Amino acid sequence: DTGVSQDPRHKITKRGQNVTFRCDPISEHNRLYWYRQTLGQGPEFLTYFQNEAQLEKSRLLSDRFSAERPKGSFSTLEIQRTEQGDSAMYLCASSSRGSKNIQYFGAGTRLSVL
Amino acid sequence: TQLLEQSPQFLSIQEGENLTVYCNSSSVFSSLQWYRQEPGEGPVLLVTVVTGGEVKKLKRLTFQFGDARKDSSLHITAAQPGDTGLYLCAGAAMKTSYDKVIFGPGTSLSVIP
Numbered sequence: 001d002t003g004v005s006q007d008p009r010h011k012i013t014k015r016g017q018n019v020t021f022r023c024d025p026i027s028e029h030n031r032l033y034w035y036r037q038t039l040g041q042g043p044e045f046l047t048y049f050q051n052e053a054q055l056e057k058s059r060l061l062s063d064r065f066s067a068e069r070p071k072g073s074f075s076t077l078e079i080q081r082t083e084q085g086d087s088a089m090y091l092c093a094s095s096s097r098g099s100k101n102i103q104y105f106g107a108g109t110r111l112s113v114l
Numbered sequence: 115t116q117l118l119e120q121s122p123q124f125l126s127i128q129e130g131e132n133l134t135v136y137c138n139s140s141s142v143f144s145s146l147q148w149y150r151q152e153p154g155e156g157p158v159l160l161v162t163v164v165t166g167g168e169v170k171k172l173k174r175l176t177f178q179f180g181d182a183r184k185d186s187s188l189h190i191t192a193a194q195p196g197d198t199g200l201y202l203c204a205g206a207a208m209k210t211s212y213d214k215v216i217f218g219p220g221t222s223l224s225v226i227p
Contacts, residue, residue, distance in 0.1 A: 004156075035217075042202050042217030043119075043157070056214075091156050101213060102147065103204075108186035 004106035006092050012112045013082055020078045021109045025094030031101060032075050034067055035091040036060065043091050082113045089106060117141075118205055126224040130192050133220040137186045137203035144206045146186050147215070148177055151200040162208035193225045 005024045013019050025032050030051050035043035046065070048056045051072040061067075064082075069075040079086055089110050093103040118139045127133055137146070139145035145164045161170050163179035163186060170177045174197075176189040186203055200220040207214045 006156075033215075040219070040222070041221045042204075045214070050212070061156070093156075102159060102162055104159065105149075107156045108154075110154065 004092055004094050004104055006106035006109050009107060010110045010112075012114065014114050015082060016048055017082055018078065018080045019082060019111065020076055021092075021111075022074060022076050023088055023092030023106060024074045025092070026074075026096075026104060029094035029096045029104075031095045031097065032069055033093045033095075034075070034077050035093065037089040037091055037108070046077075062098065074084060074095075079111075082111075084113045087113045088112055118203060118216055120201075120203060120218040120221050123207070123219065124222050124224075126226065127193055129194060129225055129227050131191060132191050133144055133223070134187055134189045135201055135223070136216055137188075137205075139184050139205060140208075141205070142183050144183075146156050146183070146206070147204045148186070148188055149202040149204060151202060151220070152198075156160060157202055190223075193223075195225045195227050198223055 004026055007022045011019055028058050032049040034046040036046055037043045045058050047067050049069040052069050064080045079084045091105055091106045091108045093105045095103045121136050126183050126227045145162055146160045150160055151157040161172055161177045163177055166181045166183045168179045174191045178187050190197055202220045203218045204215045
C-alpha cells in the first residue's frame with residue numbers, strides 16, 4: 001500500500017455546480033478524516049469516520065456538504081451548489097486505532113470555484 | 115476551545131543558518147505531531163512526541179515537547195533549500211473518544227541558497 005490517495009488532484013467548477021471527491025485511506029486504517037485548508041492556514045477539521053460510522057462533524061460542514069464511507073473503506077465528500085468560498089484544498093487523512101493520534105495525509109484535492 | 119499558535123508565521127533565512135520555530139497552546143495535549151507541507155501537496159509527518167520534556171532528533175531537525183505538554187519547538191541546524199515548506203504542529207486532544215487533532219496555522223519557511 002502506498003498511502004492515502006485522493007482523486008481528483010484538481011477540480012475547477014462553476015458556482016452552483018456539485019462536486020464529489022474521493023479518498024482511499026491506507027488499507028488497514030479504520031479511521032478517516034476530512035480537512036479543509038486555505039492558503040497560509042493549517043488544515044481545519046471537517047468530519048471523522050470510524051469504519052463506516054460518521055462520528056463527528058464540524059460546524060464548518062454546512063448543509064451543502066456531505067461525506068460518506070459506505071463500506072468502511074474509501075470515502076467521498078460531496079459539495080452541492082458550490083460557492084466561491086468553497087475554494088480550498090480538501091485533505092483526507094487516515095489512522096489506525098491505538099496509533100497515538102498519528103494521521104497520514106493524502107496529497108489533497110484542490111478545488112477552484114469560478 | 116483548544117487553539118495552537120505558531121511563531122513566527124513567516125521565516126526567510128540563508129542556507130546554513132540555524133532556526134527555531136515554536137508551537138504554543140494553553141491546553142494540554144496527549145501527543146503532538148510536526149508535519150511539513152510543500153505547495154500543492156498534503157502534510158507529511160515528521161515526528162510525534164508523547165512524553166513531557168521529550169526530545170527527538172531527525173537528522174538536522176530537533177523536536178522538543180514541553181514539560182507540561184502544552185508547547186513544542188522545532189530547531190533546524192544548518193538549514194538547506196530542501197527544508198523550505200510550511201511547518202505545521204498538530205496536537206491531539208486529551209480525553210476524547212477518537213483521535214481529534216488540532217492544527218496550528220503553520221510557519222512558512224524559505225531557505226535561500
